[in-house]
Amino acid sequence: MDIGWAKRRIQGLMQAVVALLVLLLTGSIVPVNRGFRQTPGGIPVYVVSNGLHTDLVVPLRESRTHTDWLAHVADSAIKQQFASYQYVAFGWGNEGFYLDSYGGHFPRVGTALRALLPSATLMHVDFYRTPPRTGERAVALHVSPAQYQQLVHIIEHSFQPDSAGRFVLRNGAGYTSEDFFFRARGRYHALRTCNDWTNSALRRAGIRAALKAPFAPTVMYQVRQIQQDTVDR
Template sequence: MSAAFTAFILLLMTGALLPVNRRFRQTPDGVPVFVVSNGTHTDVVLPLQEPRTGISWLPHLPDSTLRARFGSYPYAAFGWGSEGFYLASYGHQLPGPGVVLRAVVPEPTLMHVRFLRQAPVAGSHVVPLRISVAQYQALAAQVAASFQADSLQHYQLRNAAGYTPTDFFFRATGRYHALRTCNDWTVRTLRRAGLRVPLKSPLAAPVLVQARRAR
């Protein structure tokens, strides 16, 4: 086992246990946000329109049909990940070994956006949080920076449809690779907004554990 590989494994093991922003506390009556997981991947759920900050994700949708269709939805889930892995998962398919191996080296990325009719229910895979207006502004800015946008600040659809009628893929910034996974994106996004997260975690569970301890 090489020294570089050993150092990498130690980074993953210790980073998942070490909290960052450990002084983070929830804000009573703050903006509601959620950290959610399907067991392997994490998303950040945000209000589709947030009145105190004036932040709305609707104007960034690329056409009026989508804006009208989802205008009454209260929340949207945002996740970042490998373009190849996302697209190979259509039809609930499990991506093959080739797709997984290609994700080890830098490759293009997508933002996965799911529109939600109601707030996620707290549970083993859902951590609700209340954060300050300033923290929400910082969090929304981090999420927005992950999208590729045109001159009108419209996000660029990758495909006409996602896995279901209420989710879509948009072209994203950054490259996915072994040291920068979908869960690392969640960690980095929450950390830069001042929320409690693990130092480093390619896995979903430590992200939820640290978020839950902030409660």
């Protein structure tokens, strides 16, 4: 065995790991769309977090953009149950991690490790009777109709629909009676996490976000800066 070759391979691997860590750390603090400002009287969008995971919460129906999220759901029982609700939350994530969390359990070590590699995903959909209460774990933004339509497009495209374009249920129930899991597009891995999905959706819609945000605190930091910019104006 060529010891020099093996040594070069190890050094190359270490350099790649260091470069990845630098990307994650610096990307987390570098803002994109720094000039974004909230739209007075705009459409309310909430970014919520449980400390580990982030969701986007949007109006269940929005008249200016003619958006009705229940129209995408084939299940008539769901449509009837949530017809009077006001908001809906969307989160994208690892299928195994989500399903292993039933009953309030933290996923097993093996499930967490497998999530580091490309794996199947789900969309978590949670219905809200009223807007989220803003505070430590929820930030409210007001965006323009054009920005909101971009968010709608990104969220819609994250689902894996049936032949009729409707969202496909993965399970008959989620963690509570008000949330569900649907089939999703894309593969989850260490560089494409649930929080990176939220961050990417904000960034692609022209809303301030991080260059890279694998963790929830980074997502929340950037959206809080939007609020601070509003106060400072």
